[in-house]
Amino acid sequence: MSDMMQAVIASGAGGPDVLDVIQTERPTPGNGQILIRVHAAGVNRPDVMQREGNYPPPPGASDIFGLELAGTVEALGAGASRFAKGDRVMALVPSGAYAEWAVVHETNALPVPDGVSMIEAGAIPETYFTVWSNVFQRAGLTAGETILIHGGTSGIGTTTILLAKALGCRVLVTCGSDDKCAAALKNGADVAINYKTADFVAEAKKATDGNGPEVILDMVGGDYMQRNIEAVAIDGRIAQIAFQKPPKAELNMLQLLTKRLTWTGSTLRARPVEMKAALARALEENVLPLLAKGAAHPVIDSTYPLANVREAHARMDSGQHVGKIVLTMMDDGA
Missing domain, CATH: 3.40.50.720 (NAD(P)-binding Rossmann-like Domain)
Known part of the structure; x- marks a missing residue:
């Protein structure tokens, strides 16, 4: 497991051209957190607002873009026990999803139901x-x-x-x-x-x-x-x-x-972990059964590799998309 990863930050406020893919240190899971090898991450309107300088990350959050992701659990922080290594999960994060690796509190993650692809799962949490x-x-x-x-x-x-x-x-x-x-x-x-x-x-x-x-x-x-x-x-x-x-x-x-x-x-991003955890449990009870039955799967407009994040944001800016735009970090999408 490399200590470095690719991730997206902004060099300033503006259009898609301010987004850069950089090499940075892979995060380490803290107490109650899990480390996720990211397969897919959704692109959302708040990401555009952040890029334009109008929606900064909450205090203490990473400046890496992205609010939702799907991937596989690769390591557990101290006290984390809800998931096991290799589990497919999707998660809501205050930042950090546009990256090859991310950490999230285990209570803010959900299991990916059978029949839901990683690309679909990466488009679920935020919306x-x-x-x-x-x-x-x-x-x-x-x-x-x-x-x-x-x-x-x-x-x-x-x-x-x-x-x-x-x-x-x-x-x-x-x-x-x-x-x-x-x-x-x-x-x-x-x-x-x-x-x-x-x-x-x-x-x-x-x-x-x-x-x-x-x-x-x-x-x-x-x-x-x-x-x-x-x-x-x-x-x-x-x-x-x-x-x-x-x-x-x-x-x-x-x-x-x-x-x-x-x-x-209401806004969602700045809510504390405990409130997002309660919301995650509500989705687990009411929404995951629908997804498992093949209902209410997200509408995917388009996918872009992480390296093409500027194109993904340009698609969002165009207003022509129908459904979710998704960045992919793994080539299987499964």
Whole structure:
């Protein structure tokens, strides 16, 4: 086992060209941690925000990029006993996934179910943890309800479609083109709204007999915040997970009272290990059985070797992707 590895850091803030593959020391697992030989790592919107200088790693975290990975356990730190050497695992990390080796607290890792490839597994933790926490725990989406997802072909969007449909919900999405609407419908959405040619508030009302969806998942912000309040059903819930538009807007909050609304938001990266561990156990109970049955596998847009990380980020920046972009460190992908 070499003491060195390849990993991705940024030379500054900017576009994909600031990303560099460097040689650095392989990490050593600490107390309760496992060392993972990384096979695949997902590329996510927060990675782009970090590259642009807008989302630094939490204090004490590595400056190596990447929030999710899949691989094999190669060594155990003191006190780690949940996994054995050679086990296939996928894990959520605060940083460090864009590398040949990574360490993670064993409680923040999950076993990779049979039938799930390493490439698929590398695309699961960040989006599935985020969706389960915000859509099903915080917003309380349940079977028989309708959810409106903004950005239906993003990694978060495709994941939410898959999980919501697998758990008996109706799904509306917004997308920026007819082609993306068609892709969302193919992925399982019931209704796809081109927000560039139609008013999503009116279309969401129309698709729900005038009631509006019970839950809205928003990562846009800006003027969408007022429109979400108008679109959501009475006793509805809005889950805010990001801001692609400004986080500030002038809002009329009267309907928050008259509709008895719940508006919730959260971030995942900076949560303590213990909170992520509890979320991991929730996924183990509710999501891994779906994956084991062949349901709700992530939609993979494209894969790139680690050396081509700039191309992977350029693909993300283009906005043309449908589903997850994945970096590969091993050539088997199995």
